[in-house]
Amino acid sequence: MGFFTKAAMNALMNNTHPEIERSQCWNLHPHREQCTLCKDICPYGEDIFSRPNLVKSWNPCSDCGLCVSVCKTRCITPSEEQVQRDLSAAGADADTIWIGCERSTRHNDLVRPCVGALCWEALAYLALHKKLVLDLTPCGECENDPCAKLLRDNLTRLVEFLGQPLFEARITLAYQPDEAPYQAKELSRREMFAHVGDSSKNGTKYLLRQLPILQEEEHQIQPFRYALHQRVKQLKTATQTPFHYGVYLPAFTSKCFGCGRCVKNCRSGAIRLEDLEGGQSRVVITPWKCSECGMCVSSCNHHAIDGLKLRPLTSLGPVSVLRFQKQLCSECGKPIPPDSADGVCGVCRVKIRTKKRQEAAAARAKARAAERAAQRAAQAAQAAAEEAAPAAAPADPTPGT
Structure with a gap:
């Protein structure tokens, strides 16, 4: 298959692999x-990645x-098939979703190479x-340390987001085969087809309809966080009484x-500055866009961001985190620190x-030039x-004989 033919086929068919937005990669900063x-962590790491942010094939x-x-x-966005595969179970008729890896002998609803492959946003x-x-x-016998660490991090972040009471009420961790036994529900043929139809429509139809619109925006959109926000x-x-979520x-x-340095370095567009009346301004953050990467912290030269802090929020919409009196440079009009004595920027x-x-x-x-001119004038006069x-001096008298 020729190069152009292959490119045309890839454009016509849905991508079955993730995509990398290199401008948002941690290594480019x-x-x-x-x-x-x-x-x-990739099973085919050397065959796919020539560098962490550059794909070979x-x-x-x-x-x-x-x-x-x-x-x-x-910076790695999932394919549409992965989004549909991970979120479609939300529209199922069953009250409980069983999630397991490929090594599990249990009949699970969602089977992935590793449970950690579902990011914490999808699990939430x-x-x-x-x-x-x-x-x-199977996690007790698994020797894949990166996957085990990823699973621990996802579960920890899930507890922080949902809170301990809600986490224990909604999620069960089955470490032994006899824990949380799978209860199969017998369905009639009509109920089975209705179940399959509802799963595809209710689980992903709304989200997949929104994704093409989101991709037209300036910044990259994270599908799982957007679905969680909705x-x-x-x-x-x-x-x-709304729940509080840790973000x-x-x-x-x-x-x-x-x-505005943090605004420029935030590749997901989660931070923005808004001007208010009376010369005030505020910092507004959109939590569902924030990837919690910490680039804004590392890019601030004035140490005005004290790391990332866990905050309880009732929604993932825009939230104001700081309000301050804005001072402008008297020369160029750019913002300056409030303790600036001369009133100008750096x-x-x-x-x-x-x-x-x-x-x-x-x-x-100019002074040296005037001094040298004066010296030359004095030398010329001398x-x-x-x-x-010699011309003005009298002639010598001739002695008499």
Whole structure:
């Protein structure tokens, strides 16, 4: 198959592999440690990734979703098939969803190469629809350390998001074969076909309809977090007392003066600055867009972000985290720190110092030029006086005989 034929076929068919947004990769920003998580956890890492953010070939990819779940900046977006595969169980008729890996001998509803392949956002989305039973029976014999660490991190983040009471009420961890036995429900033929139809329509139809619209936006959209945001919004509308969910947000301090550096470095567009009346401004964060990567923290040169802090929120919509009085540079109009004594920014301060040095140097050069001109004039006057002195002197008298 020729190159152009292959490209045309890939464009016509749905991608069965994730996609990487290289501009959002952790390694393209100045950090002390390089991230190789996606390449290390991938079963075909050397055959797919030439570098962590550069793909050699997607042909060996099995679309397991491990690289999507492990990526700290969420620069790896899942394929539409993976989104449908992971979220379709939310529309099933059963009250409980059994999730397990391929090594499990239990008849599970969702079977993945590893339970950690489902990112914590997908697990939270399913848990807010149905009760979950995670079949962790084979995990005790598994020797895949990266997958085990990923599963621990996802479960820890899931507890932080849902809270311990809601986590225990909605999710069961089955470490032994006799824990949470699978109860098969006998369905008639009519109920079986209705069940399959409802699963495809209710589980993913709405989300997949929204994804093409989201992809037209400027920033990259995370499908699982968007689906979780929609579910949290539904629950907040349907319940009188909304739940509180733990979300990590950048902790802005009073040192922030609105320079906008964090806004430029946030590749997901989760941070924005809004101007208010009276010269005030505020920092607004959209939690469902935030990947909790910490790039905003590392990019702040003024140490105005004190890391990522866990905050209880009732929704994943925009939230104001800081309000401050905005001060502008008297020269260029850019934001400046409130403790600035001269009222100018650092760039203008350098320009003013440079201009002063140039003016002082020009003044010294002008003074030296005037001094040299005065010296030349004095030397010319002295030379003229010396020439005129012999002509004005009287002649010597001749002695008499």
